Structure formats: C-alpha cells, structure tokens
Amino acid sequence: MKAVIELNEIKRDFLVGDEVVHALRGVSFTINEGEFVTIMGASGSGKSTLLNILGCLDTPSEGVYLLDGNPVKKMSNNERAVLRNRKIGFIFQNYNLLPKTTALENVELPLMYNPDVSASERKKRAMVALESVGLKDRMMHTSNQMSGGQMQRVAIARALVNDSAVILADEATGNLDSRTSYEILALLQDLHRKGRTIIFVTHNPDFYDYCDRNIILRDGKVVEDNRNKVIKDARETLKTLPEED
C-alpha cells in the first residue's frame, strides 16, 4: 500500500498575546491510498488546525509531513499553492461556490490555475466530474439556482476534477439536513470504492460506521485510531429514512 499522507510528531503552536497555545501536541499517523478516514473530535481538539496542515494551507511548527512523498515543511507559499492545486481537493461546509457562476465553471476553477490543462480538456474533465456526482443535466445552472445538496455535489466534483491524491472534506454535511447528508455520504462512499483517498472531518458520531477508519483527536493528540470491521452502506441507511415530500 502506498502512503498518501505520513504525519510524524506534528506540532503546531500559536502565539496568542504572550501565551503559547499548543493546538497540536505531536500527531502521528499514516493514511494509505484508497482509505476513507474520519477525523473526529470536540471543538478545540485541534481538528481544524490538523486539517489546515493536511491541506497545505498551514505548516507545522515541528514534525514531518509527507504528502504523496513530498515534504510540506520546506516550501514557499507559491509551491504549496501548486501542491494544493495538483494533490488536494477541498470540500467545505458552506460549499464555497463562486456566486452567479455555472456549475461547470465552478468545477473548472482548479484547472484554470493549472497551465498544463488546455481549455478543451478542462471542460471535458469538468463535465466528467459533474456526471460522476449525478449533475449531468445541471451543468449550466448557476449556484443560486441549486439546492444545498446540489451545491455540495458541485463542490465534490470540483474536488475530483484535478485527480487529487486526497480529498479533504471539512464538515461537508454540516449545513445539510440528515437525508441529504446521507446522500452526500453515499456519494463519498462511491468515490471511495473507485479508489479515492478521502479524509472526512466531522463531529457527527453517526458517520463513524460508514468509513473504514476513525481517528479521534483530543487536546491536540490522537486518542483513538480504529479500523472498522463492518462498514455500513449509506444507501441502505437512506432507505430507512422517511421520504421527504
């Protein structure tokens, strides 16, 4: 198994006033290609800080982070931007789609910042990504013409389009009702089955059983790292939920 993410004794300190806050106090784990991992923890457990570091938005104060074999610590802002562009797909709680912009253009966005991708290839790949999240006939809809679930699907397509090594979902279902949440979860499970590596940050313990691995943080440390024997299928759960009108 190829390791996509290797964390070794990651620490991250913030200076708030005169006081040093230790957000991460030595986090180590390895995530292999094709894993579907949840990272859970209460507020203040260091979840967001860890996610920022995993997403190359932030760098650790100490420790070694290898993303797809590349050490992240020794990099300029621009190099990290390029790494985000090629290796990481973000999914946010509030979708973060560009307003008044079509689904297709939103999905094309990461490729716009990649000079190696031509305009025609960009469009083709964006259409494939949108098809894979089931939005084939909504490509020309703008973000304000879509429901929350549809917008999150667009965001997922955007995270897929650059063939990223890892998809980072930050509370991806936090703004959605439970039925739509399970639909999104089912979509992520589909992607996982196709071999995608997904890290799902959430504080909802209901999603625990749908992934193959759970990492639980508390006070900036990993307190649990379990592999699930039995993985629930979100589609099955969907059938048990009451239909909405």
Place this chain on the structure above:
Amino acid sequence: MNIINLIKIAFKALTTNTMRAFLTMLGIIIGVASVITMLAIGQGSKKSIQSQISEMGSNMIMINPGADMRGGVRMDPSSMQTLKLDDYYDIRDEAMYVSFVSPNVSSNGQFIFGSNNYPGSINGVGPEYLDIRQLKVESGEIFSDEQIQTSAKVCVIGQTIVDNLFTNDEDPIGQVIRFNKIPFTVIGVLEAKGYNSMGMDQDEVVLAPYTTVMKRLLAITYLQGIYCSALTEDMTDQATEEITEILRTNHKLLDSDDDDFTVRSQQELSTMMSSTTDLMTILLACIAGISLVVGGIGIMNIMYVSVTERTREIGLRMSVGARSIDILSQFLIEAIIISVTGGIIGILIGVLATYLVKLIASWPVYIQTWSVILSFAVCTITGIFFGWYPARKAANLDPIDAIRYE
C-alpha cells in the same frame, strides 16, 4: 500561470457583477469625458482669444527710417530717406519669418466729392497691407499688381470716408474722388472696423498703390516705412532679427555703425497674449488633474470594498491552488479592464458632449488629439495605480482566514 486564463477569470469576475464594474467605471468615464470636454472648450476659447488678439495685429512689425545725425543735430525720422524700394523687395523675397510685407508712404490733404469734402491722408501701400492690418474689402476689390506697376489712380476707402463724402447713398464704387486735385477712382470699400484701443478711427482710411502716391503725389523715391507681419506671434523676434540683418546688408552698414532704421513690434500685445494663454492652460490642467484623481480614487474605493466583499472567494481560489501572484494579477487585470473600457467610453462621451456644447451653447470648441491621448493614458495609469493597493491586499490574505471569513 496562463495569462489567458487569468484574463478569463478577471473578465468572468467582472461580468458576474456588472453593476459594481459599471459603478467603478463611472468614475473613470466621467473623469475622461470631463477632461476631454474641458480641454476642448478651453482650447476653443484659447484659439478664439488668440485670433482676437492677432486681429489687433500682434504679429505686426513696423520699420521706419532711423533717426540720423547731421552735424550733431538729430533729424526727424520722417525726413530720412534711408528706406528704399529695394529694401521692400528684399524683405519680401528673402525674409523667411515674414508672411506679409507692404511699403508705406502717405500724403495729407483734402478729399473732395461733389459738394462734400473731408480732410485726411492717403496711404500708398501694397495689397498685402490688408492682411497685415487685418482689413477686409467689403465691396469692390483691392488694386492689382498691374495697377501698382502703372501707378494707376485708384483707391480703396474706409467707411468713415464713405459716410462723409457719399451723403446721398450713392454707390462709391466707380465714383471719382479728388485728392489735392488729382482724381482717384474708387475701386473698393473696406469693411468697418470701428475705433481701436487707442481711440483712433480705423475706418478713416484711404489706400492707393504705393507707386501712385510716390510718383504722382509726393514725387519721392524713398519709403516712409515698411509694414510686415511675422508668421506667428511667437516668431516676431526672429522676424525682427532677420529684417535687421537684411536692411543692414542693403544699407552697407559696418559693424560699428548704428542702424539707420528702427524695427518695432507689438511686444506688449504678444506678452499679454502669452500670459493669458499660459494662465488658461494651467487652469485647465488643474481641473483635468482633479477630475482624473477623483476617478482614480473611485476605482480604489470600489476595488478596496470589493476585496473585503470577496474575501471568501479569494480564500477559495487560494485553496484550489491560486498563488498570490495569480490573485494579484486577477485584481490588476480587473482594474486594467475597468480603466481601459471606462477610458474608451469616456472618450466617446467626451467627444459627444463637446459637440453638444458646440451645438447648444455655440461655444468655440477644439478637440486636440494629444488631449484625448493624454486623458486616456492618465486614466489608465491612475486606474492601475489605484487598483494596485487593493490587489496587493487581496494577494496577501491568509487563505485559512479568507476561506472561513464571514
């Protein structure tokens, strides 16, 4: 980063918020349009002031025989005989800075027509005298070269002479008036000019060929004066020097000799004119500068607000791989598109407004190419200059803070 993609991104960002883009542009549009209109009105009035002043003869140069000493007695300049017809021919043929030249001889006497008479002087001049003094023939015509060669007894008269001699509303053209017993046929009447600033009646004038006055009236071979006009007011000094050079050579004066003539120009008028037009230019430049700076601040204001408003968008772009330079370029390109488009629209509106002013208020207007180019260039530069700061601010945002900005 692909520049074409960046332009696409910037263009897309502008078209998704057309109202904001338009409002930003408005500052530049008004700036450029007002600068062009102002300058056109300014240049128009400058031109009309210029032509009014030059109508007063600001480029006129007068050459008189110089004061001479005869045995220690300074002689009256008008009795000097140093200016010859050859001097007139040489100035006419050789001086480059002189556009018109005319000899001048005059004789005093009484004009008689029928039972009316009027005192005055007859001026012997060449046809270019009209251009030098800004006179126009209202009816009839000025004497021809042939009439000059043959010393024809013809004259062109001013309005005051017409009023005093032709009291029965006769047509003066073709009538014969007598001056000191010599009959002159009236071949033209000058347009009325009124009094000049010195209180002299400019219509009390009778013009005849200089040959006629020299041979038939005065029996002299010298000139009492020569009138010239420089090509433009600015060239008066060069023309004066040139004339002095020609006359000194003609009169075979040694370096140690004083001039035996005097060359005078309307220095006062040209100084007044240049100070008036300079003041006008400075005033217009100030107004133009203020308009453009206001337009530039408009761009900065809206761009700055737009950076705050679009913080999340910037954060998202950074998280999907936009580098600082990409964000900076996007905002700069947006500023450039806004300023250039605004500039072009501004030029169109400015030109239109100028013609409206001309049409409705019938003010003199004059659009100069440099004023269009200048205002366009300045607006683009201010747009980019004032777009730089907000763009810099956007590029320096921390993606972590930006993406979660509420």
